Amino acid sequence: MIELVARRFRMLGEPQRLRILRALEHGRRTVGEIVELLQGNQPNISKHLLALHAAGLVARRREGNSIYYSIADPVIFRLCELVCRSASQDAREQLESLTQPEAPTTRGKR
């Protein structure tokens, strides 16, 4: 169980994959489109897409000669939003504690 959850998180733990998911946020895209969009090289993108597909995060559909990928599990974006918010807040606090070393607040001591 824990292993499964960890695998999912690991899937989201690569910047390139996050970029790919973001590229799919507003609709399906073919491999080629994503490659061009991210300025990546084709085998790399393809590999990541296959991994995401194996993890059940994206769906895959052949159409003619191309293959369209799309988000299969929208929960992804909620996850990213949560992490994003929390991370940016964290960064802000760290900045504060750097600029004003004296901070007798309750929630410091990180």
Add this chain to the structure above:
Amino acid sequence: MIELVARRFRMLGEPQRLRILRALEHGRRTVGEIVELLQGNQPNISKHLLALHAAGLVARRREGNSIYYSIADPVIFRLCELVCRSASQDAREQLESLTQPEAPTTRGKR
């Protein structure tokens, strides 16, 4: 930005770290307590705790000779719950599609 988010996800992408976080879910614990609880070896646990601390996910407080770690960012558990739900649902669907290869439903084709 994306790099930061990815780093957070990667932090959650190791089973051992998830176990550590779970051990902290209901309150702070010392390193030794966690080591004993997870049957791990001390340097390993210590390393993970330091990493989690550097990532801002756990807080750290010295008390006498021991060091207490605690959850710094409860959003972690919301993340885990979301992933957990989605993962288990996914697993269920995969099972279904294995047992009944004929599934003319709308949401198949994964």
Add this chain to the structure above:
DNA sequence: ACACTGTATCACCGCATGGTCATATAGTCA
């Protein structure tokens, strides 16, 4: 100062994984 406990650090190994190039495969069209 010494012994003792708890935690962190160092050095090392092994492995999983991302990036990349070359190449294979599937599909389309003539």
Add this chain to the structure above:
DNA sequence: TGACTATATGACCATGCGGTGATACAGTGT
């Protein structure tokens, strides 16, 4: 069938990272 496009696969390298044992460091009590 053959040429062409789109995607996947294989082989390879480099590297990041987790696990582990030995050891250093910090705090406490005597």
